[in-house]
Amino acid sequence: MGARLAFSIDLDRCIGCRACVVACCTGNELAPGDAFIAVSEVIRRGEEGLWGSFAHHRCFHCAEAACVEVCPTGALSKWQGLTAVAAERCSGCGYCVDACPFHVPAVRDGLVSKCVGCVDQVQQGEAAWCERTCPSRAIRFGDREALLAAARERVQQLVARHPRAQVYGDAQLGGLGLLLVLLDRPGVYGLPERPTTPLLLDVWQAAVQPGALGLSALAGLTMGAAFLVARRRRALEHEAAGADGPAPAPPAGKRAGTEGGDE
Amino acid sequence: MRGKFLRGPTAMQELFEPMITGKPYPITGLVLYGTNVLHTVPNVPRTKEALAKLDFVLTIDVLPQDHVAWSDVVLPEATSLERHDDLWTCAHKTPYLAMREPAVEPLYETRPGWWIAKELGRRLGLEEFFPWQSAEEYLNQRLGSIGLTLDQVREQGGVVVQKGKPYLTDFEGGPSPFTTPSGKVELYSEPLAKSGHDPLPRYQPVAEPPAGHFRLLYGRSPVHTFARTQNTPALHALQPENEVWLNDVAAAGLGIRDGERVWLENQDGVRSGPVRVKVTPRIRPDCVFTVHGFGHDAPGMTRAHRRGASDAALQTRYALDPISGGAGLRVNFVKLVRER
Numbered sequence: 001m002g003a004r005l006a007f008s009i010d011l012d013r014c015i016g017c018r019a020c021v022v023a024c025c026t027g028n029e030l031a032p033g034d035a036f037i038a039v040s041e042v043i044r045r046g047e048e049g050l051w052g053s054f055a056h057h058r059c060f061h062c063a064e065a066a067c068v069e070v071c072p073t074g075a076l077s078k079w080q081g082l083t084a085v086a087a088e089r090c091s092g093c094g095y096c097v098d099a100c101p102f103h104v105p106a107v108r109d110g111l112v113s114k115c116v117g118c119v120d121q122v123q124q125g126e127a128a129w130c131e132r133t134c135p136s137r138a139i140r141f142g143d144r145e146a147l148l149a150a151a152r153e154r155v156q157q158l159v160a161r162h163p164r165a166q167v168y169g170d171a172q173l174g175g176l177g178l179l180l181v182l183l184d185r186p187g188v189y190g191l192p193e194r195p196t197t198p199l200l201l202d203v204w205q206a207a208v209q210p211g212a213l214g215l216s217a218l219a220g221l222t223m224g225a226a227f228l229v230a231r232r233r234r235a236l237e238h239e240a241a242g243a244d245g246p247a248p249a250p251p252a253g254k255r256a257g258t259e260g261g262d263e
Numbered sequence: 264m265r266g267k268f269l270r271g272p273t274a275m276q277e278l279f280e281p282m283i284t285g286k287p288y289p290i291t292g293l294v295l296y297g298t299n300v301l302h303t304v305p306n307v308p309r310t311k312e313a314l315a316k317l318d319f320v321l322t323i324d325v326l327p328q329d330h331v332a333w334s335d336v337v338l339p340e341a342t343s344l345e346r347h348d349d350l351w352t353c354a355h356k357t358p359y360l361a362m363r364e365p366a367v368e369p370l371y372e373t374r375p376g377w378w379i380a381k382e383l384g385r386r387l388g389l390e391e392f393f394p395w396q397s398a399e400e401y402l403n404q405r406l407g408s409i410g411l412t413l414d415q416v417r418e419q420g421g422v423v424v425q426k427g428k429p430y431l432t433d434f435e436g437g438p439s440p441f442t443t444p445s446g447k448v449e450l451y452s453e454p455l456a457k458s459g460h461d462p463l464p465r466y467q468p469v470a471e472p473p474a475g476h477f478r479l480l481y482g483r484s485p486v487h488t489f490a491r492t493q494n495t496p497a498l499h500a501l502q503p504e505n506e507v508w509l510n511d512v513a514a515a516g517l518g519i520r521d522g523e524r525v526w527l528e529n530q531d532g533v534r535s536g537p538v539r540v541k542v543t544p545r546i547r548p549d550c551v552f553t554v555h556g557f558g559h560d561a562p563g564m565t566r567a568h569r570r571g572a573s574d575a576a577l578q579t580r581y582a583l584d585p586i587s588g589g590a591g592l593r594v595n596f597v598k599l600v601r602e603r
Contacts, residue, residue: 015485019485025497032496032500033500043543043545050544050545052545
């Protein structure tokens with residue numbers, strides 16, 4: 001295993017053009033309506049007046065990746081810090097959908113849909129599609145240590161203008177493989193300060209993986225998980241029916257501050 | 264038409280009046296190439312009247328846009344990925360030129376623009392103006408004038424950048440690039456004063472919106488380019504229609520909620536929409552804003568058809584700058600009418 005790779009996004013540089021979304025969809029040849037990246041506006045009216053930024057909703061490539069832990073088929077795995085996807089191994093069970101603390105993966109047409117880290121391209125020495133196309137060079141890809149150092153330096157420059165500017169992803173869940181230079185607290189962007197893996201994962205790791213329980217318990221748990229997945233899918237279908245854009249949006253409760261919403 | 268304004272050739276919107284009135288001279292034919300006049304020219308009713316009155320309208324376009332239905336003859340053009348185009352030259356601070364080459368052969372009965380131009384010339388007896396057999400030959404000849412070849416431009420990735428010399432010191436000893444009497448940038452202009460214009464532009468108040476109306480502002484989103492890309496699948500997926508931005512305090516006063524759908528109706532009774540309201544503190548209470556380029560009427564624009572509102576349709580009036588002939592379009596006022 002070589003150096004740990006990562007993405008970084010400087011939200012002071014992002015202009016919200018969504019060229020990354022288009023490059024990702026076309027480069028990865030996604031089916032119409034599918035997308036690995038969603039970019040949304042964050043607008044607030046606080047004591048400093050109107051304030052705006054962009055939120056990027058996409059895979060964080062966690063070091064301690066709950067999705068990889070729960071994936072029963074090995075469709076999700078870690079490769080040099082990236083959470084790689086082998087769609088041909090996916091059973092469409094949706095465990096990753098429920099396990100992700102950031103609500104990133106979706107199941108589309110029976111297969112997992114999330115940022116694949118452009119692993120195939122990276123292995124051929126090419127850059128990720130989003131990084132390649134970003135016109136303001138807000139998105140970077142490469143060695144995580146170097147990106148983290150650059151992000152911290154960037155925050156030092158930004159605090160004069162944005163006192164709450166900070167790096168997100170340096171330590172969360174073992175360190176994220178998507179580092180964000182935020183202009184304000186994570187909550188403003190709809191991000192959890194301390195993301196945690198859901199209870200289901202604890203049960204899975206504590207009870208099932210050690211093989212301590214019998215098959216009946218496994219069956220019971222699977223049924224429980226299936227119920228949760230089915231319930232979640234219904235909820236997602238509900239959302240999809242009401243939403244206009246096909247891009248995967250964070251669930252309403254997790255969405256970053258909406259227009260005009262005061263602190 | 265040169266002469267109506269102090270500087271520069273006549274702006275495009277001023278060409279439509281003569282098509283109707285025949286004054287100062289008649290215009291009886293029109294070739295529209297890559298220009299959707301129903302989205303780029305204000306006063307759409309006048310444009311339609313002119314298109315109906317012209318003896319002959321030829322349209323060359325890649326999409327079955329709104330104005331195509333007003334044409335006598337349509338020549339479908341190959342898309343940008345299927346054709347050579349003329350060199351793109353840019354003389355700004357960092358001058359560059361760029362070339363375009365086809366990635367694939369044209370589909371269906373479409374032809375590249377250069378082929379259409381050359382063939383029209385040949386069939387109209389103007390062959391001498393097209394003394395080249397292929398686009399490559401033409402491009403090579405043009406590049407040759409600055410000592411380049413097509414292959415050299417290809418090797419450089421299709422773009423040749425030259426370091427700019429944007430500062431006046433670079434012209435020391437030679438004539439100034441500014442054609443002003445002083446040879447400098449002039450804030451106070453004697454030539455303007457002599458021709459009876461304001462030598463130092465002063466703010467002139469503009470009409471305020473009537474009661475119940477908002478000034479219609481327009482602009483762009485970073486996703487779409489003019490009125491050209493609303494039907495493009497990847498971009499349509501990101502932004503399928505525009506919204507009308509409405510100040511949050513004004514919205515509360517009207518009892519209009521975020522996400523409601525309304526028609527926009529201008530001071531002349533022209534309607535466009537329906538369009539979703541975006542309630543936001545980011546706009547003045549006396550204005551509304553919408554992203555330009557939506558509200559396509561043509562059924563052939565399968566995705567963009569009747570999505571959102573057209574700012575161009577609502578711009579039945581415009582102000583004219585007597586110096587440049589440029590049109591000021593933000594002089595239209597709209598009210599918001601609930602969809603049902």
